[in-house]
Amino acid sequence: MRDFAISESPAVQAQLDRLGALSLPQGRLHLDTARALLARLGNPERRLPPVLHVAGTNGKGSTCAFLRAICEAQGLTVHAATKPHLVRYNERIRIAGKLIEDSYLAALLEEVLDAGKDLAASFFEVTTVATFLAFSRLPADLCVIETGLGGRLDATNVIPMPAVCGISSLGIDHESFLLSPEDGVPAEPLARIAFEKASIAKPGVPLVTQAYPVIVANEVLATAARIGAPVMMRGRDWWADVGTENIAYRDALGELSLPCPALIGAHQADNAALAVAMLRHQSALAISPEAMAKGIRSARWPARLQVLGPGPLTDRLPGRTVIVDGGHNADAAQAVARALGNRAPIDLVFGLTRARKIADVLFPIAPLVRKAHTVPLPG
Structure with a gap:
């Protein structure tokens, strides 16, 4: 592993x-x-x-x-x-x-x-x-x-x-x-x-x-x-x-x-x-x-609905708020959707391993999404 x-x-x-x-x-x-x-x-x-x-x-x-x-x-x-x-x-x-x-x-x-x-x-x-x-x-x-x-x-x-x-x-x-x-x-x-x-x-x-x-x-x-x-x-x-x-x-x-x-x-x-x-x-x-x-x-816990500060990524997206979350199951996706409901519409960059049930994870978030971009992940 x-x-x-x-x-x-x-x-x-x-x-x-x-x-x-x-x-x-x-x-x-x-x-x-x-x-x-x-x-x-x-x-x-x-x-x-x-x-x-x-x-x-x-x-x-x-x-x-x-x-x-x-x-x-x-x-x-x-x-x-x-x-x-x-x-x-x-x-x-x-x-x-x-x-x-x-x-x-x-x-x-x-x-x-x-x-x-x-x-x-x-x-x-x-x-x-x-x-x-x-x-x-x-x-x-x-x-x-x-x-x-x-x-x-x-x-x-x-x-x-x-x-x-x-x-x-x-x-x-x-x-x-x-x-x-x-x-x-x-x-x-x-x-x-x-x-x-x-x-x-x-x-x-x-x-x-x-x-x-x-x-x-x-x-x-x-x-x-x-x-x-x-x-x-x-x-x-x-x-x-x-x-x-x-x-x-x-x-x-x-x-x-x-x-x-x-x-x-x-x-x-x-x-x-x-x-x-x-x-x-x-x-x-x-x-x-x-x-x-x-x-x-x-308390701080990175990659849990974390708002990224100034850096190489946010510098390329002026005026945009970039939020990162590591949730990878349906329940986590529901929590993310509830937290981001008042920020819709959102652009989603999304990646999961093959072992995950992608549809179950995407379903709660989908109504908030204007554009979705998928990225490959090893495994």
Whole structure:
């Protein structure tokens, strides 16, 4: 799986080439390979600072961005693992608030790849193990960790006891992996997705979620109950009413009036509210309402309805606003369409890999589009 990882550092590129030569997981996903590789490296996943673990179909990366910004506004030092990278592989591993440096990244990947030469680990398994190894060696107050694919069998799900788990919005994506036939799992697609994502839950650890349709909510609750995790679900255990300028948040601890994010779209206020709910339902970290407000306003997450500033592209389009978004499924497209509805008509530059259902993604946006330009993408 090449994943288009490139670096200007020859030392890093040498290790990225090794990563790119790794194959996709063969057959059904599992945790055995990640666990075996971690064991060879001394089980660093058992020595992490308090972990905030986030799964979901859409919004999990933005939720992680809000968690990191809020905790940094509190004055805490944060390790963060997110994916995929936008420009540089280093974006996946943020150590004490900064992207991992090339020299350390090259040595780290070499160590993990050498340790797992005979294990046939995947790109993401090696990346996850390298991330946990780095986080275990350098001090921080907490880790924010985003799942990669699903939850139950995602390589990040080796974390033994996070401080809190969260689930953002849920929908259909990565069907070839997450909906593959298996005995003893829900047959209905959305229920199956809910089962996979909710399986990051751990006994006694709060699982904080958004609100969902009944079939999804019931599966989240049932999965958490089997595991023994208390669920804090939006609309049942916590509430967030999103206005034009403020988020009116409340739960059993009280009420908060919080600002709307600088990030574009009402869905980002939902993601910010989930981050707040996660922090208010865990006990490892003390976070003030002031830090929550400051972090919500300061959070940035590139390529999520990002308005491009002055540069080579915008200079060629004087008087035009250029907005970039990395959404690649139907639910993400609906969120983009809602956010851009008052900007219609728009010109769309659009590219997806062959694995994506192009019509499903284009359908919500099509009514806004004056002109569409397609661009080829590898894969």
